[in-house]
Amino acid sequence: MRCGILTRLFSVAFFKSVALAALIPAIMGLAVAGAYAAEDFGPVEPIKVKEKMAALGKRLFFDKRLSGDAAISCASCHMPDKAFTDGLPLSKAYPGSDGFRNTPSLVNTAHRAAWFRDGRLGTNLNDVTRESLTEDYFMNMDMRLMQERAKQDPVYVKMFKDAGLGEPSNGGIRNAIPEYLKTLISRNAPFDTGNMSDDARAGFELFKGKAGCASCHSGPRFTDDQPHNLGVPENPEIWRNPLRHATYVAYAMFMGIENYMNIRRDVGAHVRRHKADGSDIGTFMTPSLRELKYTAPYMHNGILKTLEDVVAFYNRGGGDDPNKDPRIKPLGLSRQERAELVAFLDALNGDPLTGPDFVLPEPVPTNYEAIDDWRDATN
Amino acid sequence: MLFGKTTYLVAVAAIAAALQLVAPAAVADVNPPLAPLGDPPVPSDNAQTTAKIELGKMLFWDPRLGGDASTACVTCHEPSQGWAFSDDLSRGYPGTVHWRNSQTVINTAYLGKLFWAGAAASLEKQAPSAAKGAVAGNGENDVMEARLAFIPEYRKLFNEVFGDEWPKIDNAWRAIAAFERTLVQTDTPLDQYLRGDKSALSEQQVRGMTLFTGKANCIECHNGALSTDQKYYNIGVPPAGRWEEDGLAQITFRYEQFAKGVTQKMYRKIKDDAGLYYRTKQAADKGKFRTPSLRYTLYTAPYMHNGSFWDLREVVDFYNAGGGENEFGATKTPAIKPLGLSEEEIEDLIAFLEAFSGPEIKVEAPKLPDYAPLPAAADAN
Numbered sequence: 001m002r003c004g005i006l007t008r009l010f011s012v013a014f015f016k017s018v019a020l021a022a023l024i025p026a027i028m029g030l031a032v033a034g035a036y037a038a039e040d041f042g043p044v045e046p047i048k049v050k051e052k053m054a055a056l057g058k059r060l061f062f063d064k065r066l067s068g069d070a071a072i073s074c075a076s077c078h079m080p081d082k083a084f085t086d087g088l089p090l091s092k093a094y095p096g097s098d099g100f101r102n103t104p105s106l107v108n109t110a111h112r113a114a115w116f117r118d119g120r121l122g123t124n125l126n127d128v129t130r131e132s133l134t135e136d137y138f139m140n141m142d143m144r145l146m147q148e149r150a151k152q153d154p155v156y157v158k159m160f161k162d163a164g165l166g167e168p169s170n171g172g173i174r175n176a177i178p179e180y181l182k183t184l185i186s187r188n189a190p191f192d193t194g195n196m197s198d199d200a201r202a203g204f205e206l207f208k209g210k211a212g213c214a215s216c217h218s219g220p221r222f223t224d225d226q227p228h229n230l231g232v233p234e235n236p237e238i239w240r241n242p243l244r245h246a247t248y249v250a251y252a253m254f255m256g257i258e259n260y261m262n263i264r265r266d267v268g269a270h271v272r273r274h275k276a277d278g279s280d281i282g283t284f285m286t287p288s289l290r291e292l293k294y295t296a297p298y299m300h301n302g303i304l305k306t307l308e309d310v311v312a313f314y315n316r317g318g319g320d321d322p323n324k325d326p327r328i329k330p331l332g333l334s335r336q337e338r339a340e341l342v343a344f345l346d347a348l349n350g351d352p353l354t355g356p357d358f359v360l361p362e363p364v365p366t367n368y369e370a371i372d373d374w375r376d377a378t379n
Numbered sequence: 380m381l382f383g384k385t386t387y388l389v390a391v392a393a394i395a396a397a398l399q400l401v402a403p404a405a406v407a408d409v410n411p412p413l414a415p416l417g418d419p420p421v422p423s424d425n426a427q428t429t430a431k432i433e434l435g436k437m438l439f440w441d442p443r444l445g446g447d448a449s450t451a452c453v454t455c456h457e458p459s460q461g462w463a464f465s466d467d468l469s470r471g472y473p474g475t476v477h478w479r480n481s482q483t484v485i486n487t488a489y490l491g492k493l494f495w496a497g498a499a500a501s502l503e504k505q506a507p508s509a510a511k512g513a514v515a516g517n518g519e520n521d522v523m524e525a526r527l528a529f530i531p532e533y534r535k536l537f538n539e540v541f542g543d544e545w546p547k548i549d550n551a552w553r554a555i556a557a558f559e560r561t562l563v564q565t566d567t568p569l570d571q572y573l574r575g576d577k578s579a580l581s582e583q584q585v586r587g588m589t590l591f592t593g594k595a596n597c598i599e600c601h602n603g604a605l606s607t608d609q610k611y612y613n614i615g616v617p618p619a620g621r622w623e624e625d626g627l628a629q630i631t632f633r634y635e636q637f638a639k640g641v642t643q644k645m646y647r648k649i650k651d652d653a654g655l656y657y658r659t660k661q662a663a664d665k666g667k668f669r670t671p672s673l674r675y676t677l678y679t680a681p682y683m684h685n686g687s688f689w690d691l692r693e694v695v696d697f698y699n700a701g702g703g704e705n706e707f708g709a710t711k712t713p714a715i716k717p718l719g720l721s722e723e724e725i726e727d728l729i730a731f732l733e734a735f736s737g738p739e740i741k742v743e744a745p746k747l748p749d750y751a752p753l754p755a756a757a758d759a760n
Contacts, residue, residue: 068517069447070474096448097522136522140446142513145475148634152626242529242750249525261528261545264755368626375623378647379633 036208036218043192044108044220044290047182053163056156057180060173063364065149066133068140070366071095074132074177077103080354083294084184089302090237090244097137098243100251100266102302107291107353110182113225117300118269119285120255125178133173137247143170152368183358186221186290189350196347202337203344211314211331211341216286222348227269227283230328231319235301239264266301279323293349307345311338411603413592415570416674419488419563425503425553427560434536435558437745438551443526444510446517449473452509452555455481458742461678462562467686468621468628471514476627478514478619478635478652480686485675485740488560489605495668495684496654497611502556507548513638514631524548532748564675568734580734587731590724595698597728599714606673606735611655613666613710615702618651619685651706652685666707677736691729699725 060066061074077091078084084106086092091099101117109115114122121127133141150156150168157168165172190196196204207213216224238244252260255271269283284300298304304313313319315338317330333341371377421427438444442451450472455464462484464470469481479495487493492500499505510516510523527533527546537546540554571579580588592598600608621628636646639657655664668684682688688697697703701717720728 065474068474068513069449069472071447094447096443096446096526136446136519140517140519142517142634142638144637145513145630145634148630148637151633152630239755240752242752245753246525246529246750247522249528250519250521253521253525261753262755368630370624370626371629374629375650379636379649 036214040214040218041191041222042220043189044111044186046185046187047110049179049182050163052159053165053176053179054183055180056159056163056165057176057178058183058358059155059159059360059364060150060177061180062360064366065364066139066141066146066173067094068142068145069095072139073364074139078106080359081294081352083107083291083353085295087296089297090235093137093247094140096243097247097250098241099137100238100244100248101300102297104287105291105295106181107184108186108221108288109184110178111221114272114285117284118267118271119225119227120269120271122272125181126174129174129177136250143173146170146173149368152371153365154369184353186348186350189290190347191344192350197343199340199343200347201344203340203342204347206333206337206341207344210337211333212327213289213314213341215327217289222289223286225286227272227280227285228325228328229268229281229283229321229323230313231282231321231324232284232299232301232313233303233319234265235303238266238301268300282321282323289345290348291350292345294352307342308338311341410598410608413569413573413588413598413602413606414604415573416486416489416563416565416567416604418565419486419560421560422501422503425556427557428540430536431540431554431557432561433558433745434533434540435554435556436742437533437536437747438555439558440745441747443530444516444518444523444551445472446519446522447473448526450516452484452506453744455509455515456484458740461485461675461680462740463679465680467681468619471631472512472517475514475631476621476625478628478631479684480681482671483675483679484559485562485564486605486672488563490607490672491609492669496658497609497669498658502559503549503552506552506555510552514634520548523551526750527551529750529753530748531751562740564737564740567674567737570737572734581730583727583730584734585731586724587727587729588734590720590728591731594724595718595720595728596714597698600670601673607670609669611664611667611669612712612714613654613668613705613707614698614715615704615708615711616668616683616685616687616697617703617705619687622650649706653707654684663710665710666705667710673732673735675736675740677733678739691732692725695720695725695728695732 061078064070064073064076066073072094077086079086085103089102091101091103093099104117109128110125114120115125115128116131121131130143131138133139133146134143147168147170150160150173153168160166160168160172160176163172163176165175186192190200191204207217216226216228218224238248248266249260252263252267256274257263257267257271265282267281269285270278270281273280292298292307296306298307298310304310311333314328315331315333318324318328439452442448442454445451455469455477456462457464464481467480469477469479471477482495487502487505492498493502493505494508499508507520508515510518511520524546527537527548533546537543537550541547541550543550568579568584591601600610600612602608619628622632633646635652636649641649641653641657651666653665655667656662658664676682676691680690682691682694688694698715699718699720702711702715
């Protein structure tokens with residue numbers, strides 16, 4: 001890690017003083033959720049990885065042969081130069097389908113407690129990898145075929161062996177991709193290095209205080225990993241585009257969403273508990289606020305183009321929904337305050353993860369050589 | 380031993396002679412004779428209607444019944460390629476190649492089981508297997524059914540034909556099966572001949588028929604109106620050449636072993652298609668495939684389950700040589716023996732085989748309806 005121990009110590013001291021400063025508006029009755037301790041925020045912990053397994057995971061991540069028709073790789077939607085998003089309001093999907101949600105960033109994904117915008121998987125990245133590979137409208141891959149494809153590539157045969165994973169297998173793939181994802185950790189954001197502008201510092205105070213952001217955007221990644229309803233408006237593109245709508249219907253069928261042919265809204269994290277009173281409809285997982293510079297547009301359906309739009313949305317008290325979280329109220333932020341908040345969010349952008357540690361230097365070949373001694377070779 | 384060697388030999392000869400005497404009575408040739416083909420059976424739970432057939436035809440052509448909306452039934456069952464695919468191994472889903480030869484759809488209405496090893500019990504079951512298999516259509520029910528709901532003309536037709544409020548995917552397979560039951564051919568030269576028109580076959584073809592039912596003994600398995608006993612045999616077709624030289628084909632070959640659940644030991648060693656074995660897991664069924672009908676074969680080259688033979692001459696040569704060798708030698712049927720056919724006899728036989736096919740069946744491709752946005756329902760929230 002570039003971030004040495006001295007810097008870390010400095011950061012901790014810095015946060016302590018910041019936390020003290022945060023007490024002042026709290027005492028004045030402006031803070032929504034009280035004071036935050038230094039350890040509530042801070043650098044995202046790097047994760048120690050098995051290097052050979054991570055290198056294998058990286059190659060797999062960029063390999064189009066991991067999708068059913070070999071047309072897309074993980075990186076088709078999770079692009080390194082966009083903090084592993086795609087820059088689109090609504091993601092693309094597997095050919096023949098089209099996406100109904102905004103592609104979430106994969107930076108710091110290894111620290112999440114639950115995955116996807118609706119938090120439908122709360123187990124681990126192995127399951128997330130399986131879901132992403134096999135879901136009809138993601139990569140539509142039969143993992144048995146995926147295994148045999150990997151076994152056909154001598155580069156993989158060696159990499160799996162070197163990584164201690166034996167011969168290529170779908171289980172090995174589902175271990176290796178998460179190992180690579182664990183390397184995608186934010187680093188050197190001004191917030192972490194203590195190099196924030198005055199505006200950003202002022203924005204941080206608002207973040208913890210008057211604007212109340214920290215009541216959900218807490219912790220090193222600035223998320224509580226919980227679903228909430230902000231009243232984000234529906235993205236009408238989903239319902240007027242038959243491919244996107246059909247893809248949502250397929251998702252809804254599979255997730256057991258009632259009345260799926262007639263509803264015209266994304267029920268979000270309702271799929272986690274299916275609350276009978278519907279009070280969880282329209283909740284979505286709090287996203288991390290790190291690397292936002294690279295991940296526009298915003299919200300689960302990409303309905304907001306810029307961070308200024310996002311701050312303005314919150315300043316208005318969010319959107320219109322009977323189940324809106326009561327903490328979402330008009331904030332009364334001035335133009336200056338809104339700019340300070342955006343400056344703070346800008347201080348959460350780290351180094352782009354676009355170097356050779358994270359990106360393959362050249363594309364993975366898409367063809368397969370035949371095994372020479374086929375008749376005698378062990379399958 | 381009580382008996383000397385000579386006595387023993389005499390006894391054996393006596394028994395053999397006795398057997399020969401009774402043989403014609405005991406194992407009289409029970410092969411059903413060749414016969415003209417009648418109307419196909421229609422299952423009582425999927426009646427043929429004009430609207431259903433028309434819907435099935437559209438769906439047969441519609442690639443949206445597949446994973447990435449590129450691969451329809453027709454993609455591997457091309458009318459211009461004998462309602463099959465004119466390569467040894469069928470083309471597969473994009474990014475793959477299939478591992479078996481694509482079979483014609485013509486006259487499948489009569490078959491008790493579908494696929495080379497009889498893995499599907501009806502046309503209604505065959506269609507989804509093909510649409511969903513990873514190296515065929517690679518579709519999933521939920522996505523395919525959802526797509527149908529966004530095609531207004533399908534909503535209308537599924538409602539009319541099946542009473543569906545929203546198109547149900549299982550009804551798509553029923554409609555496709557109904558369409559396939561119209562793809563029959565019952566007026567081949569052979570049918571006409573067998574119905575009494577003796578001019579329908581040439582003299583050469585009649586000589587070929589005599590060989591077919593006699594010296595060449597094709598009738599042993601290719602019998603009845605459909606020219607198949609619908610039983611399973613290993614005739615020693617060699618493994619597909621593509622498996623030796625084509626990386627994609629090797630991938631699919633191993634995938635099939637994996638997917639069909641063979642033992643680890645077998646997966647590691649096998650280099651050929653074990654056919655019926657995958658269904659029964661009985662060693663005696665390794666390498667066995669269902670006798671295919673000979674009808675419409677004029678248009679369906681190449682032949683055999685892996686497309687090993689590119690024309691009928693190669694097929695007849697293969698049988699004339701007593702079949703071939705594969706790794707399932709123990710299960711090779713004893714019915715396959717060298718035939719000793721002369722060059723002229725081979726030509727007569729091939730001429731007769733051509734009488735199993737009438738004119739090429741051509742169908743104009745349907746116009747496929749478009750997607751459209753789905754208006755909000757009255758009770759939408």
